[in-house]
Amino acid sequence: MSSLGALIIVLAILMTIIGGETGIRSFFSVLINSLLLVLVAMLISWGLSISIITAIFVPLKLVTIIFLGTHDYTVAKNSFYASLIVLSLVSVLILGIQYLAQAAGLGPEAGEILLGHSQMPGISYGQIAVTVAIFSVLGAVAEAAVSMSSGILELKKAKPDITEEQLMKSGAAIGYDVLGTAMNTIIYGMFGSFLSLFLWYYRLHYSFSEVINDKLFVNEALIIMYSLLGVLLTVPLATFLLAKGMSRQSEAKNGNEKTRDQEL
Numbered sequence: 001m002s003s004l005g006a007l008i009i010v011l012a013i014l015m016t017i018i019g020g021e022t023g024i025r026s027f028f029s030v031l032i033n034s035l036l037l038v039l040v041a042m043l044i045s046w047g048l049s050i051s052i053i054t055a056i057f058v059p060l061k062l063v064t065i066i067f068l069g070t071h072d073y074t075v076a077k078n079s080f081y082a083s084l085i086v087l088s089l090v091s092v093l094i095l096g097i098q099y100l101a102q103a104a105g106l107g108p109e110a111g112e113i114l115l116g117h118s119q120m121p122g123i124s125y126g127q128i129a130v131t132v133a134i135f136s137v138l139g140a141v142a143e144a145a146v147s148m149s150s151g152i153l154e155l156k157k158a159k160p161d162i163t164e165e166q167l168m169k170s171g172a173a174i175g176y177d178v179l180g181t182a183m184n185t186i187i188y189g190m191f192g193s194f195l196s197l198f199l200w201y202y203r204l205h206y207s208f209s210e211v212i213n214d215k216l217f218v219n220e221a222l223i224i225m226y227s228l229l230g231v232l233l234t235v236p237l238a239t240f241l242l243a244k245g246m247s248r249q250s251e252a253k254n255g256n257e258k259t260r261d262q263e264l
Helices: 003-045 050-069 073-101 125-158 164-193 195-203 208-212 215-263
Strands: none
Touching: 003 050, 003 125, 050 073, 050 125, 073 125, 073 215, 125 164, 125 215, 164 195, 164 215, 195 215, 208 215
16 A cells, blocks of 8 residues: 555544544545546646636536535535635636736746657646636635634524624634634745745755746745635635625514514
8 A cells, every 4th residue: 555545544534533424525525626636637638628627617626625525504605605706806817917927837947857758738838827826726715715604603603693793893803813824824835835946946046036037936926826815805705795694594584583473
């Protein structure tokens, strides 16, 4: 058995013990999302439209991440809508920034690895860069949406009489903590994955201008910025959508009770 297989088994066991039914669903969510990524790569390599593939698989990945990873339908529905809206807005920004940055493609660091191979596979590197950026942002946005929706819903269950304004204020307080942890996770994830590249830059005496104009660094830095912006937009939007939805449910419930009392 390989080390990767052993780690997958350990992960499955721990998620089952700690998370129970929700942990099992979350584990299968990870597997399904991994298969979806492989399927996306295969479809792109077969020459299908990258834009259409992205438009189809983004909602699919959100469904598997959110609905399989949460036990409450209200949380899942609110998180899905908030994530989809934020990803739509961020996707427009990604299209514009990627066009201006012109950082798609292979950097000079890949020259030796691809020596003797064609670097023109017949697909658009620009469209691939957009798809990679959207999929990278997707996870951070979905996580922030679920965290916010879960916290606000539990607060509403604990205090059923809480007003919409109080719910928004409490959501803002929760959002500060979610933003802090999410941003640290994103930034330190970048430094962890790019530590070897930073050592490459340092040992080869790259200048500052060479570093900030290197394709690998620029693409990773842009993805970090997209993810941070997505989380920033998700926190207030998820709070607003759930607070409005809970207020409407409370008003509808009160209205039904008044109607019932009048009939009696």
